[in-house]
Amino acid sequence: MIQRARKLWMVVYLAPLAFLVVFYVYPLLSILDLSIRPAGAFDLSGFVKLLSTDYYIGTLVFTVYQAALSTGVTLLLALPCAFVFARYRFRGKSLLLSLATLPFVLPTVVVALAFAALLGKDGLLNDALAALFTLDYEPIQLERTLAIIIIVHVFYNFAVALRIMTSYLSAVGFSLEEAARCLGADELSLWRDIRMPLIRPALLSAGLLVFIFSFTSFGVILILGGIRFATLEVQIYYQAVNMFNLPLAAALSLVQILSMLALMIIYTSTQKQLRLTLASHHSLTKRARSAGARLALGSCVGLIALLLFAPLLALVARSVLVAGQLDFGNFASLAQKSRGSLLFIAPLASVFNSLRFALMAMMAALILGLIASYLIESRGRLSRLADPLFMLPLATSAVTLGFGFIIALDEPPLNLRASWLIIPISHTLVALPFVIRSVLPSLRAIPSSLREAAQTLGAKPLDILLTIDLPLLGRGLAVGATFAFTVSMGEFGASLFVAQRESVTIPVVIYRLIGDPGFASYRQSMAMSVVLLLVCAGGFVLIERLRVAGVGEF
Amino acid sequence: MLRIERVSHAYGEIVSLRDVTLTLDEGEILCLLGPSGCGKTTLLRIIAGLETEYRGLVALEGADIRPMPAHQRQFGLMFQDFALFPHLSVADNIAYGLKRKGLDRKRIGVRVQSLLERVGLEGLDERDVASLSGGQKQRVALARSLAPNPRLLMLDEPLGSLDAQLRDQLALELRGIIKEAGLSAIYVTHDQREAYAVADRLAVMDEGSVRQHAAPRRVYMRPACAFVARFLGMSNIFATGDSRVANLRGLREDDAWTGAKTFLIHPSGMSLSPADAELAAQVSVILDQAVFRGGYFDATASTAAGASLDFSVKDLPVAVGESFDLWIARDAVMPFVD
Numbered sequence: 078m079i080q081r082a083r084k085l086w087m088v089v090y091l092a093p094l095a096f097l098v099v100f101y102v103y104p105l106l107s108i109l110d111l112s113i114r115p116a117g118a119f120d121l122s123g124f125v126k127l128l129s130t131d132y133y134i135g136t137l138v139f140t141v142y143q144a145a146l147s148t149g150v151t152l153l154l155a156l157p158c159a160f161v162f163a164r165y166r167f168r169g170k171s172l173l174l175s176l177a178t179l180p181f182v183l184p185t186v187v188v189a190l191a192f193a194a195l196l197g198k199d200g201l202l203n204d205a206l207a208a209l210f211t212l213d214y215e216p217i218q219l220e221r222t223l224a225i226i227i228i229v230h231v232f233y234n235f236a237v238a239l240r241i242m243t244s245y246l247s248a249v250g251f252s253l254e255e256a257a258r259c260l261g262a263d264e265l266s267l268w269r270d271i272r273m274p275l276i277r278p279a280l281l282s283a284g285l286l287v288f289i290f291s292f293t294s295f296g297v298i299l300i301l302g303g304i305r306f307a308t309l310e311v312q313i314y315y316q317a318v319n320m321f322n323l324p325l326a327a328a329l330s331l332v333q334i335l336s337m338l339a340l341m342i343i344y345t346s347t348q349k350q351l352r353l354t355l356a357s358h359h360s361l362t363k364r365a366r367s368a369g370a371r372l373a374l375g376s377c378v379g380l381i382a383l384l385l386f387a388p389l390l391a392l393v394a395r396s397v398l399v400a401g402q403l404d405f406g407n408f409a410s411l412a413q414k415s416r417g418s419l420l421f422i423a424p425l426a427s428v429f430n431s432l433r434f435a436l437m438a439m440m441a442a443l444i445l446g447l448i449a450s451y452l453i454e455s456r457g458r459l460s461r462l463a464d465p466l467f468m469l470p471l472a473t474s475a476v477t478l479g480f481g482f483i484i485a486l487d488e489p490p491l492n493l494r495a496s497w498l499i500i501p502i503s504h505t506l507v508a509l510p511f512v513i514r515s516v517l518p519s520l521r522a523i524p525s526s527l528r529e530a531a532q533t534l535g536a537k538p539l540d541i542l543l544t545i546d547l548p549l550l551g552r553g554l555a556v557g558a559t560f561a562f563t564v565s566m567g568e569f570g571a572s573l574f575v576a577q578r579e580s581v582t583i584p585v586v587i588y589r590l591i592g593d594p595g596f597a598s599y600r601q602s603m604a605m606s607v608v609l610l611l612v613c614a615g616g617f618v619l620i621e622r623l624r625v626a627g628v629g630e631f
Numbered sequence: 632m633l634r635i636e637r638v639s640h641a642y643g644e645i646v647s648l649r650d651v652t653l654t655l656d657e658g659e660i661l662c663l664l665g666p667s668g669c670g671k672t673t674l675l676r677i678i679a680g681l682e683t684e685y686r687g688l689v690a691l692e693g694a695d696i697r698p699m700p701a702h703q704r705q706f707g708l709m710f711q712d713f714a715l716f717p718h719l720s721v722a723d724n725i726a727y728g729l730k731r732k733g734l735d736r737k738r739i740g741v742r743v744q745s746l747l748e749r750v751g752l753e754g755l756d757e758r759d760v761a762s763l764s765g766g767q768k769q770r771v772a773l774a775r776s777l778a779p780n781p782r783l784l785m786l787d788e789p790l791g792s793l794d795a796q797l798r799d800q801l802a803l804e805l806r807g808i809i810k811e812a813g814l815s816a817i818y819v820t821h822d823q824r825e826a827y828a829v830a831d832r833l834a835v836m837d838e839g840s841v842r843q844h845a846a847p848r849r850v851y852m853r854p855a856c857a858f859v860a861r862f863l864g865m866s867n868i869f870a871t872g873d874s875r876v877a878n879l880r881g882l883r884e885d886d887a888w889t890g891a892k893t894f895l896i897h898p899s900g901m902s903l904s905p906a907d908a909e910l911a912a913q914v915s916v917i918l919d920q921a922v923f924r925g926g927y928f929d930a931t932a933s934t935a936a937g938a939s940l941d942f943s944v945k946d947l948p949v950a951v952g953e954s955f956d957l958w959i960a961r962d963a964v965m966p967f968v969d
Contacts, residue, residue: 532700532702534728534776536731540702
């Protein structure tokens with residue numbers, strides 16, 4: 078009987094692996110195949126073209142350049158804030174630190190539009206400045222510039238960098254600094270000899286993460302930059318969708334996959350360093366009393382608040398204010414398809430689509446993620462392999478996934494290209510790592526003696542799952558579910574590839590509306606973005622309230 | 632009722648049980664006593680059905696129960712860390728096994744109340760288990776394992792996490808509760824005082840083997856080997872070739888001494904005056920130290936040859952530094968092969 082049960086478990090265990098093989102490994106292999114055998118025969122001309130054309134070299138260089146620049150600016154702003162936050166305590170600090178991570182769940186289309194609403198040609202700031210100084214031109218010209226891309230990348234990554242460095246500095250403590258001070262170190266040598274060497278591992282780790290995020294940035298660059306600022310991601314999209322040059326897109330994707338692989342390997346190795354150097358000094362924060370300290374603290378809090386709230390408030394304001402008057406007409410218009418629109422459906426219908434797909438992706442990701450977590454925890458031969466395996470989709474850009482989907486799943490036996498099913502499937506893939514990272518800590522926290530106690534009290538394996546495991550996994554599952562739902566609602570890169578006609582989701586509709594000519598579409602896109610913002614912010618609040626230490630950490 | 636025959640078990644390369652053979656009679660409390668890592672918890676887990684990879688036989692009332700999964704055995708197991716379900720109240724923890732048996736709510740309620748009463752936790756039914764003290768958690772764990780009327784109750788270091796003062800009293804209380812319920816029980820501990828208080832019989836274990844299996848008094852008075860003697864805190868263990876003590880073990884060299892490597896002079900077999908027992912030796916010693924334990928003295932004295940002897944006596948009319956004669960009973964000298 079035990080033998081049979083074990084066989085049954087193996088079949089269940091294999092479900093998430095099978096899902097990964099069919100919907101992740103297979104599409105990626107298809108990309109590989111297409112890039113080196115574009116016409117069925119071995120042919121590297123795609124790569125030759127890629128590496129011999131200045132334009133594509135330029136794309137590669139620009140991808141690295143903008144990521145490096147984003148990383149530099151983010152670290153430059155986050156580093157002093159990290160020192161201030163690690164040192165001083167103030168009321169609302171933990172709330173602010175947790176609020177600062179809100180961008181993590183915000184869809185790129187929403188954020189791109191929010192910055193357009195703030196800093197764009199018709200943005201709030203230009204309107205205000207024009208009104209204030211009675212100008213007849215727009216003083217801020219940031220649309221389609223590198224600057225606005227970098228600003229948005231800072232918005233996304235600031236909190237990530239801040240969190241890594243602040244927690245590291247808190248763990249290191251300030252006793253070394255105090256010792257140096259007693260030995261006569263002045264402010265300059267403190268920075269040079271003590272602080273910077275101490276923070277270096279955290280700086281490196283945070284920097285790599287920001288670089289990875291910026292390297293794979295897609296929606297932001299597509300919407301705010303345009304083809305002039307094409308990165309690898311944007312180029313893959315253009316080549317695949319606009320030019321229909323699939324072999325070149327595949328070659329670009331392969332470059333992208335390999336770059337990500339290299340970056341992830343480096344990042345993982347810095348993570349190990351980070352753990353090794355962490356000393357266990359207990360850290361003491363103090364109140365900011367001197368004028369200088371207050372100024373530093375005030376600047377940091379102000380910077381975070383400005384960076385975080387200004388664009389989001391601008392977006393909301395733009396959507397409800399028409400000619401200075403409160404007007405919800407933008408939202409009412411969402412029920413109608415505007416004339417001349419490229420859309421097949423009314424914008425509001427996409428809300429229904431998104432909700433439907435998000436619920437499906439959530440359920441699928443929860444079930445597969447739960448099983449995968451058990452597989453990872455099973456300590457079998459498979460489990461050591463399973464942990465990094467299930468994290469792979471996280472390290473693969475959404476555009477690569479979407480592209481892989483359309484080239485791999487367009488022919489029998491798996492012809493899903495025309496089916497709406499392809500959307501929740503792609504979202505499940507993207508959400509799976511989030512669910513596993515949320516469930517695994519809870520699962521690991523259940524002492525095996527609880528299950529054994531239940532067993533000695535007569536509980537059958539299914540009883541144990543239902544009465545012990547699931548109730549204790551409740552929180553982790555809820556966090557995972559919310560993550561999955563939010564991720565699915567905001568998913569843009571893959572959806573843009575796979576969402577067709579009637580099955581488009583909110584982010585895709587927003588993108589299409591931006592492309593549509595006319596003021597009405599612009600207003601509609603703002604209103605749609607607010608709807609999506611509210612959904613994701615709600616998800617964020619839920620996650621923050623539910624999560625306990627360690628759950629959903631990456 | 633329970634028979635364990637030649638059970639062996641290994642964690643990978645590390646052998647944790649070697650050919651363990653034990654029996655448990657109906658209504659008996661058997662104590663598995665030994666240092667940590669001796670395999671006693673593993674043996675318990677094998678009996679409970681939680682450990683399935685092992686060699687040997689486990690039989691209950693003559694029937695082989697090896698293929699039976701843990702949840703069907705109806706053996707209660709009280710865990711060392713109590714393993715209380717953190718998401719359930721005190722009452723729901725206790726009711727867990729009863730629900731698995733399919734009892735109706737009313738009967739479960741009655742049973743839970745009577746158990747709470749028996750372990751002295753009346754009124755705590757709805758409490759969160761996290762809010763309980765160590766002693767209270769221990770009682771809930773006991774009540775939970777007693778609730779489904781187990782055929783066999785197993786307790787793994789049930790008092791391990793409590794302080795020493797509580798332990799003596801709770802050990803007796805535990806024995807009372809188990810006996811009152813008429814249960815057969817296996818009780819794992821590393822504390823000999825606890826074992827003496829609880830057990831009908833002891834099985835002293837070391838490195839995966841049972842070194843001695845007998846009643847507590849028998850184990851104390853006649854330890855089967857040097858390990859058991861040392862584990863019980865006895866220190867007068869000497870190598871047979873030790874010239875300092877050659878005159879202390881008497882002249883008789885019978886079969887028991889062939890192959891003996893060490894011997895023990897039992898601390899309770901020495902006295903300050905010649906008793907009725909047959910004597911092995913009489914030796915002049917100087918008192919090094921004496922501790923009054925209330926009712927008896929634990930003392931240490933050294934011989935002129937330089938051997939140190941620990942002994943327990945009722946009366947000690949000698950001061951430290953004074954010399955006196957010590958009489959060693961022949962029974963107190965025991966040869967060991969290890």
